[in-house]
Amino acid sequence: MTRRLLIAGNWKMNLSLTASIELAEGLKKVAAGINNLDIAVCPPSIYVQPVAAVLKGSNIGVGAQNVYFEQEGAFTGEISVGMLKDVGCQYVILGHSERRHILGESSELVNLKTHAALAAGLIPIVCVGELLKERETGTTEQVIQRQIDGSFSGVSAEDIRKCVIAYEPVWAIGTGKVATPDQAEDVHVAIRKMIEKNYNKEVAEIVRIQYGGSVNDKNAKEILAKPNVDGALVGGASLKVDPFLGIIKSV
Ligand code: 13P
Numbered sequence: 001m002t003r004r005l006l007i008a009g010n011w012k013m014n015l016s017l018t019a020s021i022e023l024a025e026g027l028k029k030v031a032a033g034i035n036n037l038d039i040a041v042c043p044p045s046i047y048v049q050p051v052a053a054v055l056k057g058s059n060i061g062v063g064a065q066n067v068y069f070e071q072e073g074a075f076t077g078e079i080s081v082g083m084l085k086d087v088g089c090q091y092v093i094l095g096h097s098e099r100r101h102i103l104g105e106s107s108e109l110v111n112l113k114t115h116a117a118l119a120a121g122l123i124p125i126v127c128v129g130e131l132l133k134e135r136e137t138g139t140t141e142q143v144i145q146r147q148i149d150g151s152f153s154g155v156s157a158e159d160i161r162k163c164v165i166a167y168e169p170v171w172a173i174g175t176g177k178v179a180t181p182d183q184a185e186d187v188h189v190a191i192r193k194m195i196e197k198n199y200n201k202e203v204a205e206i207v208r209i210q211y212g213g214s215v216n217d218k219n220a221k222e223i224l225a226k227p228n229v230d231g232a233l234v235g236g237a238s239l240k241v242d243p244f245l246g247i248i249k250s251v
Contacts, residue, residue: 003206003208004208005038005251006164007039007248008063008091008125009238009239010212010233011047012044012235013044014044014239017047023239024051024054027060028055031059031245039059039248040060040062040090041061041062042091045065045079048084048087048089061090061091062091063090063091064089064091064092066079066099067113067117068116069081081116081117081119081120081122082120084120091164092124092125093166093233094114094117094127094151095126095128095151096168097127097170098173107150107151111150111152114126114152114163115155118155123164125164126166127165127167127212128144129170131143131170135171144194148165148191149198152198157199157203160207161207164207164208164209164230165191166212169187173214173235174235174236175214177213177214178213178215178219179211179213184223184229185226185228188229208230208231209228209229209230210229210230210232211232212234216234216236216237216243216246217250218246220232220250231251
């Protein structure tokens with residue numbers, strides 16, 4: 001079974017409008033012709049439209065970093081899946097640990113968003129991952145099992161194939177403390193088993209599981225070489241052309 005790798009940049013709350021467009025233009029140029037994997041960038045929502053306009057017709061997809069699950073109405077400050085589709089989005093990151101831990105987002109809310117994204121034809125990149133104290137107390141798999149069960153509750157076997165899961169150990173995000181390739185592989189194997197248990201083996205073999213947390217152009221090759229690591233969700237190293245290209249080229 002060969003899964004197509006996905007390298008996605010999560011720009012988080014960084015860059016200006018000008019810098020976003022420059023980065024998109026730079027990536028479009030250097031990534032032209034690379035077709036052995038999927039590439040995406042996830043700018044802040046307000047820059048999704050101009051970035052999507054730059055990347056239109058290129059081999060780089062565009063994603064948002066969050067969405068609301070309702071279609072429309074009195075939800076001040078929120079954005080719908082329809083609006084994201086409207087401006088050229090293909091992916092949406094859901095349940096990132098910064099949203100779970102800073103903004104208190106629950107797996108129940110992530111689940112509503114996952115259903116809304118799938119119904120609209122967006123590819124959800126659903127993030128899961130344990131805190132340092134959870135790893136140290138040996139509860140990593142329990143924590144992730146709860147996040148997987150909650151986030152994908154009611155999602156059909158047909159739909160889960162389209163989803164991407166991003167394993168992002170919280171202790172590795174923005175800390176420079178990358179998980180070892182073996183630590184990542186172990187959790188990815190565990191996640192695949194959870195999907196197999198909840199669905200079936202065929203589906204579990206299809207679902208892409210990315211690793212995220214301090215991935216850069218120096219450590220990417222070794223992590224991405226692991227059989228169950230199907231790409232990377234990259235924060236800091238996605239904010240400049242060269243390191244992000246380095247990660248893409250290490251596939
Ligand atoms: P860093 O690559 O900056 O550690 O961020 C990872 C991340 O949170 C991607 O979503």
